[in-house]
Amino acid sequence: MLATMSQWLTLSRAAHLLGISRVALQKRIRDGELPSFDGMVAADDLQRAWPELDLDASGSFEKTRAIREDAFARRLRERVLPSQEALAQRLFAQGQELAELQRTLTRYHALFEALEARLAAAPAPAADELRRLLDEGLAKALSAPAPGDDMAALDAMLRVMSAHITVKPSGHEFFVEGSETLLKAALSAGLTPNYGCGNGVCGLCKARVVAGEVRAVSPSDYCFSEAEKAQNHVLMCVCTALSSDLVLEVLEAGAPEDIPEQRIVAKVRRIDALSADVMRLHLQTPRSNRLRFLAGQRVTLGIRAGVADGSDVHGEYPVASCPCDERNLIFHVRRGDRRAASADFSRCVFEDRIKVADDVSVWGPWGSFVLEKNSVRPLVFIAIDEGFAPVNSLIEHAIAVDAAESISLYWASSQPGGQYLPNQCRAWNEALDEFSYLPLAVDDLPAVLAANSALAASDVYLAGVVERVEPLAAELLAAGVPPRQLHVEAF
Numbered sequence: 001m002l003a004t005m006s007q008w009l010t011l012s013r014a015a016h017l018l019g020i021s022r023v024a025l026q027k028r029i030r031d032g033e034l035p036s037f038d039g040m041v042a043a044d045d046l047q048r049a050w051p052e053l054d055l056d057a058s059g060s061f062e063k064t065r066a067i068r069e070d071a072f073a074r075r076l077r078e079r080v081l082p083s084q085e086a087l088a089q090r091l092f093a094q095g096q097e098l099a100e101l102q103r104t105l106t107r108y109h110a111l112f113e114a115l116e117a118r119l120a121a122a123p124a125p126a127a128d129e130l131r132r133l134l135d136e137g138l139a140k141a142l143s144a145p146a147p148g149d150d151m152a153a154l155d156a157m158l159r160v161m162s163a164h165i166t167v168k169p170s171g172h173e174f175f176v177e178g179s180e181t182l183l184k185a186a187l188s189a190g191l192t193p194n195y196g197c198g199n200g201v202c203g204l205c206k207a208r209v210v211a212g213e214v215r216a217v218s219p220s221d222y223c224f225s226e227a228e229k230a231q232n233h234v235l236m237c238v239c240t241a242l243s244s245d246l247v248l249e250v251l252e253a254g255a256p257e258d259i260p261e262q263r264i265v266a267k268v269r270r271i272d273a274l275s276a277d278v279m280r281l282h283l284q285t286p287r288s289n290r291l292r293f294l295a296g297q298r299v300t301l302g303i304r305a306g307v308a309d310g311s312d313v314h315g316e317y318p319v320a321s322c323p324c325d326e327r328n329l330i331f332h333v334r335r336g337d338r339r340a341a342s343a344d345f346s347r348c349v350f351e352d353r354i355k356v357a358d359d360v361s362v363w364g365p366w367g368s369f370v371l372e373k374n375s376v377r378p379l380v381f382i383a384i385d386e387g388f389a390p391v392n393s394l395i396e397h398a399i400a401v402d403a404a405e406s407i408s409l410y411w412a413s414s415q416p417g418g419q420y421l422p423n424q425c426r427a428w429n430e431a432l433d434e435f436s437y438l439p440l441a442v443d444d445l446p447a448v449l450a451a452n453s454a455l456a457a458s459d460v461y462l463a464g465v466v467e468r469v470e471p472l473a474a475e476l477l478a479a480g481v482p483p484r485q486l487h488v489e490a491f
């Protein structure tokens with residue numbers, strides 16, 4: 001029945017509604033504190049499991065209330081609020097659901113009245129007993145609101161404000177807020193859809209609409225074939241969701257070999273010192289030519305005339321930012337890079353021979369230091385010195401995907417206080433329930449890891465200079481970490 005169905009929520013929608021991670025929700029289910037059926041939870045069970053939850057204080061409610069307030073900045077409102085067309089479509093769909101519900105209730109009401117009339121004419125005492133049961137049941141149903149009523153009302157409101165997308169064949173899910181494009185929302189949620197230009201030219205972000213409707217939010221000259229048109233193909237980079245529930249068939253990269261080698265020219269946006277020995281190099285790709293890579297992968301950077309003889313200078317670096325960060329690519333460059341191939345590039349950065357707005361060629365991506373697909377094991381990251389760069393990208397991605405039960409970060413430094421982004425790690429630690437962070441000296445690392453009995457049941461990601469990483473990897477294997485769960489990036 002519609003009245004019952006409307007109070008069941010998928011896990012991702014329930015997590016979105018409560019403003020909590022899906023992992024936190026799954027933990028309550030595993031611990032037996034929240035019943036679930038076929039991947040769904042009931043709104044009233046949800047409210048019982050979170051009695052302390054103040055709906056007014058949940059992020060989602062805040063967002064929708066803020067949208068309603070006139071004082072809310074126009075720019076932000078345009079970004080968060082869906083278009084008039086999307087709002088109208090979603091309200092219309094909800095109106096149809098309500099009308100159907102009303103029709104159903106009217107039929108039940110008529111049935112109930114007919115039953116009452118028959119009972120009135122029926123002989124007592126059996127009829128009296130039945131009538132009393134019916135009256136009591138009706139009074140109960142119409143009295144105090146059920147525990148899940150608030151939750152169901154909030155869900156109905158959020159279904160209008162944001163669209164829920166299910167991806168086939170992977171089963172991944174994400175939400176589209178306001179009029180953001182399907183591509184941007186998918187990348188922000190940690191998905192790895194196929195794409196290229198990001199502005200409706202190359203056609204690489206093609207997806208098939210299996211159910212629901214989309215709307216173009218920017219123009220595109222890309223020409224679909226007649227067969228593609230007939231099969232409802234759209235470009236994710238220029239379309240947003242019109243319906244509140246959309247099912248898309250999307251080509252996603254599952255492994256490094258699914259990502260093609262690319263060569264693009266990016267511009268230096270900023271260079272700043274993270275410590276006396278580490279510089280942050282921030283590049284921005286052109287709007288029409290972005291770099292597609294998986295979190296944890298490396299690229300080759302090249303600049304022209306970086307040295308006195310005017311020849312090209314190259315360096316190979318892991319991308320420290322998340323692929324969900326659109327056009328921004330961040331690198332951590334160490335002073336006096338001992339790797340011969342990157343030493344000149346490092347010198348150019350530290351000697352101010354690369355400036356803001358300079359061109360830098362980016363070639364790649366390389367490497368297979370990426371999150372294991374579909375694993376839900378706890379994640380343990382071990383970064384040694386600037387091995388933190390690829391680990392940073394992996395952690396941001398893992399947080400966006402929201403699939404791991406817990407995340408532990410050990411950042412070991414060869415110099416006292418060498419953890420050059422301590423505030424960021426502390427912020428993760430404070431903001432995420434299942435996140436732990438331990439800064440430590442590199443010599444203390446073996447003993448600390450030996451005391452962690454959960455390593456063998458975790459996916460372990462280890463990154464840093466080869467001299468430190470290789471012996472540690474051997475120790476981890478000897479301690480029982482299965483080889484396929486140990487991922488190593490040594491430079």
Ligand code: FES
Nearest residue numbers: 196197198203237
């Ligand atoms: S058309 Fe190129 S990424 Fe969408």
